Amino acid sequence: MNKQYFDGQDELLILVDENDNQIGIQDKLSVHVQGILHRAFSVFIFNSNNELLLQQRSNIKYHSPGLWTNTCCSHPRPGESTLDACNRRLNEEMGMKANLHYSFSFLYKFEFSNGLTEHEFDHVYIGNTDIEPQMNQEEVNDWRYITLSDLEKEINLYPDLYTPWLKICMPQLKQYLTSN
Template sequence: MNDQLILTDLFDNEIGHMSKEETHRSGRLHRAFSVFIINDGKMLIQKRNKNKYHSGGLWANACCSHPRYGEALTDSVRRRLKEELGISCEFRELFDFVYFTEYGEELFEYEYDHVFLSEYTGGFDFDREEIEELRWINFDELKSEMLEEPRKFSSWFMIAAPKVLKLISER
C-alpha cells in the first residue's frame, strides 16, 4: 500500500502522484491496467484472494494493477505478470476506459484503466496472496455467467470483458 501511484486527468495526462492507500481513500483518478489472457477460445480469469482490501473473492481478469510513479506502463505490466502469475509473455494494448466504484465511505476505485491482451499457452506459478484460484473458461460460458451472476465479478471486469470478447470475436 506504500507504492506511489500516478494521478491522471480524464485524458490520462499525469498530474501528480500519491500513495496507493491515500489514492484509494481519497478517490483520486489514477492510472491502472488490466491484462486479459486468452488461449484456444478460452479466457483465464482469477478469483481474487478473499483477504484483498476490496473485491476479495470476486472473479476478475488474469492480472490487474497500477504502474508505480516513474515506471512505464508496459514495464509495470511485465512486472506484475511475473509477480502475480509467474509468467513472461507478449501483450498488446486494446483500449482504455475510466471507471469509478465506491466500496464504502472511505474506499474508492477511480481508474484510468489500460486494457491489454495476451495469448498464452504455458503454466502459471501464481501468488496466493493475490490470487485464490485461476480458471480457464470458454468464452460462451463466461458470457453466460456474466449475464446470470454479475455479482461474482469485479466492477472493472464487468466493464472491460464484454469489450474484449467483442474485439476477439471480430478478428
C-alpha cells in the first residue's frame, strides 16, 4: 500500500469492544492494517422526494476508491461525540448541513485487496434536506440521488460499483425505514 494516498493516517481512532465500549485509541493506519474493531459512522441523507444522496468516493482514497456509497462516512475523533463527527464530516465531504438522528448500529469486518481491513462498529445517522451538495473534490468524485428500490437493483446488477459497508447496511436501512 502506498502511504502517500492514505488520507488522515495520523488521525487517532477510538477502539471499541463488540458493545461499543471504548477500550483504547490508536492511529488510523495501524488500526486498518491490523483490522482492529473501532467506532465509525455512516450518514444517509434523503431529499423531499425520499431519494438517497450517494457519493462516489475519490479516486485517491486508500480503499474503495471510485466506488459509490452512502452520503458520507468516517470516524469520530477521541473526545468527539458521534453526532458531532457526523455533522463535521457531512460538511467537510459534501458541504452540507442537515438535522441528523441516530437510527441503528451494525458491526462488520471486510478485508480489502490492498491488505487493509475495515472492522467497524458503525453508527447510522439519517437526515433530510434539499440543500444541494458542494462536494469536496479531494473526498468525493461525484454525487447523485437515487431511490432505495433503484439502488437495490443497481447493487444486484453491479455489486462491484458499491462499497462493502453500503451493501452490508442496506437490509437494515430498509427495515429501519419501513418500521419508522
